[in-house]
Structure formats: C-alpha cells, structure tokens
Amino acid sequence: MIFTDMPPDARVWLIAGAGLVLIGLTGFLLTRDLVRRLLAFHITGSAALLLVLALAGGHDSPVPALLVFTGMLVGLGATLLALWLLRRGQQLAPHADADPGP
Amino acid sequence: MIQMLLTGHLWLILLPLLAALASVPLARSRTLLPWGQGLLLLGWNALVLWLWQGGVPDTPATITLGASLVWTLQTDGPALIMALLTTWVGTATLVHTGLHRRAAAMSAKEATPAAFWPMAWLLLATLNVIWLGADLLTLYIGVEALGLVAVAMIALNNKTEAVQAALRYLFATLLGSLAYLVGAGLLFGHYGTLALATLAAEVTANGPTAAGFGLMLAGLALKAAVFPLHGWLPAAHASALLPVSVLHAALVIKASVFVMLRHWLAFAPVFADTLLPLLVGGLGATAILWGSIMALQQTRLKMLIAWSTVAQTGYLLIGFPLLLTDDAALQQLVLQGILYQMVAHGLAKAALFMAAGQLVTATGSDRIDQLTGTGRHLPLTLLTIGLAGVSLMGMPPSAGFVAKWLLASGAIGSGQVIWLVVLLAGGLLSATYILRLLRQAFREGPEQDVFHHPSRVEKITAFMLALMTLLLGLMAIPLLSLIDLPTAVQAGGIAP
Numbered sequence: 001m002i003f004t005d006m007p008p009d010a011r012v013w014l015i016a017g018a019g020l021v022l023i024g025l026t027g028f029l030l031t032r033d034l035v036r037r038l039l040a041f042h043i044t045g046s047a048a049l050l051l052v053l054a055l056a057g058g059h060d061s062p063v064p065a066l067l068v069f070t071g072m073l074v075g076l077g078a079t080l081l082a083l084w085l086l087r088r089g090q091q092l093a094p095h096a097d098a099d100p101g102p
Numbered sequence: 103m104i105q106m107l108l109t110g111h112l113w114l115i116l117l118p119l120l121a122a123l124a125s126v127p128l129a130r131s132r133t134l135l136p137w138g139q140g141l142l143l144l145g146w147n148a149l150v151l152w153l154w155q156g157g158v159p160d161t162p163a164t165i166t167l168g169a170s171l172v173w174t175l176q177t178d179g180p181a182l183i184m185a186l187l188t189t190w191v192g193t194a195t196l197v198h199t200g201l202h203r204r205a206a207a208m209s210a211k212e213a214t215p216a217a218f219w220p221m222a223w224l225l226l227a228t229l230n231v232i233w234l235g236a237d238l239l240t241l242y243i244g245v246e247a248l249g250l251v252a253v254a255m256i257a258l259n260n261k262t263e264a265v266q267a268a269l270r271y272l273f274a275t276l277l278g279s280l281a282y283l284v285g286a287g288l289l290f291g292h293y294g295t296l297a298l299a300t301l302a303a304e305v306t307a308n309g310p311t312a313a314g315f316g317l318m319l320a321g322l323a324l325k326a327a328v329f330p331l332h333g334w335l336p337a338a339h340a341s342a343l344l345p346v347s348v349l350h351a352a353l354v355i356k357a358s359v360f361v362m363l364r365h366w367l368a369f370a371p372v373f374a375d376t377l378l379p380l381l382v383g384g385l386g387a388t389a390i391l392w393g394s395i396m397a398l399q400q401t402r403l404k405m406l407i408a409w410s411t412v413a414q415t416g417y418l419l420i421g422f423p424l425l426l427t428d429d430a431a432l433q434q435l436v437l438q439g440i441l442y443q444m445v446a447h448g449l450a451k452a453a454l455f456m457a458a459g460q461l462v463t464a465t466g467s468d469r470i471d472q473l474t475g476t477g478r479h480l481p482l483t484l485l486t487i488g489l490a491g492v493s494l495m496g497m498p499p500s501a502g503f504v505a506k507w508l509l510a511s512g513a514i515g516s517g518q519v520i521w522l523v524v525l526l527a528g529g530l531l532s533a534t535y536i537l538r539l540l541r542q543a544f545r546e547g548p549e550q551d552v553f554h555h556p557s558r559v560e561k562i563t564a565f566m567l568a569l570m571t572l573l574l575g576l577m578a579i580p581l582l583s584l585i586d587l588p589t590a591v592q593a594g595g596i597a598p
Contacts (some may be wrong), residue, residue, distance in 0.1 A: 028277075031585055034269060041276060048280045059294045064287065066239060071283050074246045078276050081250055085272065088190030089265040 006054070013054035020047030034089075038082050045075050110153055111163045111177045111553045112184055112229040117268055129216035139200055139219070143193050150189040158182060158584055160234060161506065167445055174297070176236035179584035180441055184360060186581070187445045190570065191452045192226045192482045197454055198563040199345040214343065215258050225251045225349060232357045236287040238296040241361050245282065249275035249325060252354050256342040264341040269333070272325055274334045278358075280365045281321030288314035297447040302368035306427035319362060319382075326358035328419060329389035336396075339408035343461040350409045352452040356444050359418050363440065379423035386419025387524040394531035398538070402468045403458045406535060407451070414447045414494065417509070417528065420521050424512040432446045432515045438585050439508030442574075443589065446501035450490040450573045455563035457486040460556040461543075470539065474547030484543055487567035491536035493575070494531040501574035 006014065025042030031037055049068045055066035128138040135265040165174040183420060199214055228251060231244035253275065289295055292310040313455035327335035335355075339347045370378065393413025411437040421440035427433055460483045465472045477484055493502035508523055513521040574581065 028273075032577040034346060037273065041273065045276070045280055048284050051284050055291040056282070057291070059290070061294070063290055063296060067242070067283065067290070069286060070246075071245055072240065074250070074279065077174065077250055078272065082269065082272055085253075085265055088260075088465050089262065091267065092260070092262045092265060099229070 007057075010054045010057055013050055017047045017050035017054055020044075021051065023047075032084055038079070038086070041082075042075070045071070048063070107164060107173070109163045110149070110156070110233060111175050112165060113149055114234065117142075117149060118223045118227035118230065121146070122220040122227065125219035125223055130217040135219070136200055139196055140248065142223075143196060147189055147193060150185060151183065151317070173240070174236045174513045175234040176298075177234065178364075179586060180360070180437070181233040182239045183441050183445060183585050184356070185230055185583055187356075188229050188233070188353055190224060190567070191349070191448055192222070192451060194563045194567050195345045195348045195458075196222060198348075198560055200333070206395060206573055214345065216257070218258060218343070218345065219344070221251055221255050221258070222349065222527065225255065225354070228234060229357055231355055232361060234363075235329075235364075236298055238289065238298070238301075241364070242279070242282060242286060245322070245325065245358065246279045247359055248357055249279060249352060252350060255346045256338050256350070257345060259341060259343045261341060261381050262486070267341045271334045276329075277354045278321040278324035281317045281324070284319035284487075285314040285321065288317070289553050298364060298368050299324075304371050307372040311369065313559040314375070315365065322358045322362045323385075326362065326415060327412060328359075328415060329385055329392055329412065331455070332389070332393075332415075335412060336405055337410040339411065340402065340404040342470075343584055344455065344462075347408075348452045348455045351408070351455060352448040355411060355415060356448060359415060359537070360444070363418075365424075366425065367437075367548055372424055374426040379426055381520060383420055383423040386416040387424070389413060389416030389419065390524060390528040391531070394528065394535065397535045401470055403461065403470055403473075403539075404455075404468055406470065406539065407454055407458055410494065410532065410535065411451060412449075412527065412533065414443075414451070415444050417447075417462055417525070420524060421509050421512070422519065422589055424509065424516060424517055424518065427512075430514055434445065434585065435515070436512035438582050439505050439512060441506035441585060442501060442508060442578070442582065445574065447495050449567050449574070450493040450502065453486050453490040453564050453567035453571070454494075456560065456567070457483045457490070460564065463556045465552050466554070470542055473539070473543045474545050477544035478546075479553060479555070480561075482565055483556070484540065486561075486565045486568040487543075488534070488540060489565075489572055491532075491540070493568075493571035495533045496525070499572060499575040501571045501578075503575055504578045 021044055024042075024047055027040030028037055028044060031040065047094050049071050052067055052071065053064060057068060124138065128135050158179050159177050163177050165173045165175065167173050189460060196219075199218070226250065228244055232241060235241040235244050238407065249272075252270040253268050256271060257265055288310050289301065292314070293301055293304055294500075295301060295304075298480055304448040324331040339351055342350065352368065373379075390413050392409075393409050393416060395415060397406050397409035400409060418440055421436050421443070423435055424436040425440075427436075460480065461473060462468050464476060464480055464483075489500075493500035496502045496506040506529065510522050510525055511561065513525070
C-alpha cells in the first residue's frame, strides 16, 4: 500500500534501505567485538536515514531533510562518544575489547 | 526576538543551558562552585514556582523561528508537572553532590569530576525540551540529546564496569532512536505533518500508522528499559556515580515513558480494539513481577534499587490500556494516576538512591548484609528509606498511594479488574524487598571498625525528598488540578 503509492526511485531507496538495515542489524546482533558492533550500527543508521528519505519524501516540505540532517548530527555525536568510551575501556582494561555479555 | 525571550516556558530550557555554560568555569573553583550553583538553583526554582503560580495557559507558547516556521512549546499540565519534578529532583541532587563541607574538603581523587556540573545542567535542559515538545522533531532531538548526555554521565565513573555499562546503554539508546526516527518518517510520509496535535486529529487506523506508531513505541520502550528490553539498566544504574544514578532513575527513564504517553494519547485510541493495549499492559505487569522478584534476590544495595526501577516503570505502563476508555472523567483519573506515579517514583527513588549512597559511605560497602547496625548510627537516613519505601509500596499516606489509588479507580471504573490485581500484588512485592533492607539495617551486630558519617546536608536533602512523597500524599490537589480533561495535545507543533 505504501509501496505502490511511491515514485519509482523512492521504491529503490526503500528496498536498499530495508536491505541495509537488515544487514546492519544482523551484524550488530552477531558480533560481540565492540568496534565491529559500532560499524554495524553505522550501517544500520545510514540505512535508517535512507528509509526516512524514502518514506517521508513526496511532500513539498523541508521536514524530511530536517529529520535526516538531525539524524546525521546525532550519528556524529554518538560515534565520537562511542569511540571515546571504547578508548577509555581499553585504557582501563587493556585486553578486553569484547562485550562480556549479561 | 524580544517576544521570544518573553516566553516564560522557553526559559525552562534556556536557563539550564546557560547554567551548563556557567558551570564550566565554576567547576574549576572549589570555593566558588557551591555559591554559583546555589544561585543558579535559586533562580531556576523561582522560575518554576512562578510558572506554577500562573497555572496552565489556554494556548501553547509559540515562538516564531522564521517567516513561515513556528515552534510550539507544549505548556499543558503534564509538562508543568514534569518540569516541577525535574526541578525538585535536580535541585536536591546538585545540593546533595556539591553544597556541603565534605565536598569542598574532598581530595581531587574522590570528588565529583568537574565535568559533572555542566553535564547535569545539560541533562536537565534536554529533559525540559522533552516535557515541552509538541512535535515529533522536537521530541526526537530531546530524546536523542538526553540519551547521549546520559551515556556520557554514566561513563564519568572511571571504572571498567561503568564504561562497559555505558557502551551497552549507548547502543540500546541509539537503536531506540533509530526506530523512533524511521517511525517519525513513516508518519510524516502519510500525514504530511509532525505536529502531535494535528496527527491526533487526523489519525486513522491503517498500515503506515500502525508501523510508524509501533516502531516509535518499541524504540522508546528500549530507552525506558521496559520489560523485556531492560537488560542494560541494572548494570548502568549500579555502576554510575551516585548523583548520576539519582538523575537517571528518577528523571531520564521517565522521559522516554513520557514521550510514549504523549504518542499513546495521540495514536492509541484508533487501535483500542486491537491487542496493543493488552500487550503494553501485560508487559507492565510482567515488569512489576519480574523486577520485584529480581530486586528480592540482589545482594548489592544499588542493584536492588535498580531492579526496583524496572518494576516501578511497570506501574506506568499498566495505566496505558486504562487510558483508552470513552468516559472522559475516567480517562482524566488514569492520566492523573500515571503522572502522579511518575512524580511519586521520581522523588522516592531519588531519596532511596541518596540514602543508599550514605549507607555505602558509612559502611564502606555496597553489600546489603554489611548494613547490620547502621540503624543506631544513621536514624535519619533510615527514616528516609522508610518514608520513600512507604511510597514505593503504595501505602497511605504517600504520593505512591495516591497514584495507585487513581489507577485502581480507573481499573474498577472501566471494569478491567485484572490490572487491580497486579497493582495489589506489586505493592506486596515491593514491601518485601524494602522491609528486607530495613530489617538488616536495624539488626544489631558486631561493631564495625570503620564508620564514616555522611555530611548533614546530604542526610537532610535526601530526607526532604522523602518528606515530599509524604506531603504530596497528604495534599494531592495542587498538582492534580493542573491536569484537565486530557486533550491529546494542544494545537500546534512545527508548521512548515
């Protein structure tokens, strides 16, 4: 229903975004290595922004771009924070770079 | 510009932001810090009291950002109540952390890191953004900024387990926000607006709405540590610095549930006939039972309190299905109950965490079985735990009792007695873990060699919070009268 109402190039974005979200999430859940996990999160995040553009486009409005721009800024901040935390973790315990799990 | 600065509610966001900036140089000076923070807190409290006196304005505050861009702040009763709770808990936490002689005399090693002060104010500012947000973009920015600041604050404790807990929390909060963002995109694609009020007026039950609403609820549930997505919470709360745990348990968790509530009031009515209300209520009930059982089994004080937070969040969710009734008066009752539960739990949990911190200072240990004999030395601390505990159990007279009474009335009024049973069972379970704590503290045992007395200011601030749960149990009208019949949201939002 959403799909058929879309312009064709938005459909391509939707399929690509959904596929990439799946790949990112799989990577995220399957690895315990924290650096890989951060990379997997990045794939998921970029794909989610693609999804937003595909889903929210079609209205003549700056709002989708605003949403995506905010998402990108947040992604940048989150990456810096995650890298800082990873380094702190490594300084405190030099040989543990995997999530010990619950 | 001038008109913008005259908007009183905008200062709820601006003042903590300015305070965060001012705290950067202030935190360098141990002599100036208490005075500066005290002044900032006084100003903030005065502002909130002034807004409380003014009551709920008829129209939301609007701020013109550009020729065609108007930013609306949601200044209704729920927003005001949460702003009050934020002020109370925030003030008590900052006073508890830095405005006493021990803090000034502490060596650089054990003192609260200087970065705590600007971060705490930033956290309070983002919380106020969330209470006042009237559209999905503002709420997204608020929730996202709050998550990042909260993660950084948990990592302030220079320990491996704190950094690991912060990382796990970071991933949870980021995934939650992604789900929220995609949901917002879906809803915008379908309705062409992000303003909650317009969405609430136009919403119909269809595929895109269900998907978008579902994604947002799931993302927020992950951030609010709703059962079964609570895995990151106990470690994060137990390993953070004490004031960070206080702010997080009392306010940050509430923020995600509050955004859920805003969306629920807008979108859930069209899905009232589906399994959704039962699912959300059921998760709440499971959280109460599971969280309480886990709390009972803990051997460490802060872990017990953290698990209790998982359980108490469940009470908020039980109110969600009860909100979907056609009877407006009943709906108002339940909305009041949910918000009062947020206030009651926020105050009680903050008091409990502070009291726990004092017990840890006194005995030098976080273990519950080391509490033996503390009852004789720290009567005020244990009175604090007792008062806060009464509110957590939902016994009269306490704010927790008022909240549960309102929720129970809603459950009986709409004939959904099953939620009443859960409310009663949850009260009994919280009584068992609170009483277990108190029994251990009042048990007489061998005298300890090492016993440090927490400062008087610390004891009194924690006690004041606990006292407030009692006072708000005796006088509920000043807060409850702020909540009129629940209109989902006032008109407004970002209109492009």
